[in-house]
Amino acid sequence: MIVPASLYLLTSLQIQQHTGTPGAHTVIQALHACNDAIAIMVMGVLWISPIGIASLIAASICNACNIGATVMALGLWMLTVLLGLVLMVSCSCVYLGCCVFSRCFSQ
Secondary structure, eight states: HHHHHHHHHHHHHHHHHTTTTTTHHHHHHEEEEEEEEHHHHHHHHHHHHHEEEEEEEEHHHHSSSHHHHHHHHHHHHHHHHHHHHHHHHHHHHHTOOOTTTTTHOOO
């Protein structure tokens, strides 16, 4: 519901700005300032989130009954993710007809 309401507000303000309604430009500038502030807050959360994620993983490993089995399962999960990434890159190379790594290894 927020996205359609935001789009409707933005469209209305753009129409008012093009028709020359006074004050529309000021409201648009205020919304741009709010957008910039929210973008900075989101970037801060994205920079800090790896610390929280690592803490949650460490806590779940420490709370496990069998730490060796938990670390082994985590290692297998990481291997699965890495193999999936390699498979995705190789499928992309086949689909695009070129290898992305050719630029890296040609020098």
